[in-house]
Amino acid sequence: MTACLTVAPCAHAQSDHVLRLSTTTSTENSGLLGYLLPAFEAKTGMKVNVISVGTGKALELGKNGDVDVTLVHARKLEDKFVAEGWGIDRHDVMYNDFIVAGPTADPAGVRGSHDVIAAFRKIAAANVKFISRGDNSGTDVMEKAYWRQAGTRPVGANYVSAGLGMGEVLNMAAELKAYTLTDRATYGAYKAKTGLAILVEGDKRMFNPYGIIAVNPAKHKGINYKGATALIEWITSPEGQAKIASFKPEGEQLFFPSAK
Numbered sequence: 433m434t435a436c437l438t439v440a441p442c443a444h445a446q447s448d449h450v451l452r453l454s455t456t457t458s459t460e461n462s463g464l465l466g467y468l469l470p471a472f473e474a475k476t477g478m479k480v481n482v483i484s485v486g487t488g489k490a491l492e493l494g495k496n497g498d499v500d501v502t503l504v505h506a507r508k509l510e511d512k513f514v515a516e517g518w519g520i521d522r523h524d525v526m527y528n529d530f531i532v533a534g535p536t537a538d539p540a541g542v543r544g545s546h547d548v549i550a551a552f553r554k555i556a557a558a559n560v561k562f563i564s565r566g567d568n569s570g571t572d573v574m575e576k577a578y579w580r581q582a583g584t585r586p587v588g589a590n591y592v593s594a595g596l597g598m599g600e601v602l603n604m605a606a607e608l609k610a611y612t613l614t615d616r617a618t619y620g621a622y623k624a625k626t627g628l629a630i631l632v633e634g635d636k637r638m639f640n641p642y643g644i645i646a647v648n649p650a651k652h653k654g655i656n657y658k659g660a661t662a663l664i665e666w667i668t669s670p671e672g673q674a675k676i677a678s679f680k681p682e683g684e685q686l687f688f689p690s691a692k
Contacts, residue, residue, distance in 0.1 A: 451659035457597035460484035462617035486569025497652030501660035506570035519645035532632035534611035561610035566593030
């Protein structure tokens with residue numbers, strides 16, 4: 433067993449073989465990362481440490497130099513992150529879509545709608561609860577944009593800002609017989625547990641693209657840029673893209689490759 437006698441060499445050795453990835457709760461909760469990363473780790477000999485949070489927090493970790501690479505889904509926030517110089521080498525990775533989930537009884541009467549803004553107006557007008565992520569995640573950013581377009585929002589106790597991840601919000605919606613906006617992948621992972629129904633889907637405004645961005649090594653010492661580049665190259669390669677496409681829990685494809 434080799435002792436680590438000096439801080440710098442050991443820290444450097446660790447940074448070469450350990451990659452810190454911040455990502456959204458959807459990639460973790462759905463089981464996608466557990467499916468993808470072992471293949472990357474086996475190929476490169478690197479260990480990927482995953483921090484699963486909302487997109488806003490995931491990008492903040494990049495700004496602070498606490499991670500080497502980030503995989504998120506809020507294009508405006510991603511572009512700002514790159515424009516401000518915190519991230520480089522952004523690439524499209526995959527997409528899925530958002531859906532509105534809620535109680536099977538559907539008291540707001542939105543079932544079957546393909547117009548998310550009209551559905552949000554009906555939810556706001558009905559005496560029903562809506563659970564918001566409230567965590568500046570990609571889902572939260574999109575939900576707030578829908579309410580702005582709708583020009584209304586549920587009032588008082590009918591609008592619950594949870595400050596939680598998607599899985600926890602789905603559980604809360606099930607308990608409170610409430611509506612929520614969710615990505616399809618996390619909904620699929622929690623469907624059996626919550627019994628929530630898909631009520632609104634198919635609006636082109638519910639498209640949900642994911643991007644991967646390396647943290648700019650010029651901003652922070654100790655960023656594993658080599659490892660970040662290796663992950664970006666692998667996940668956007670034909671091998672990585674095929675692996676994403678083949679992730680089909682219970683036979684349903686939850687993410688669709690989109691690397692150019």
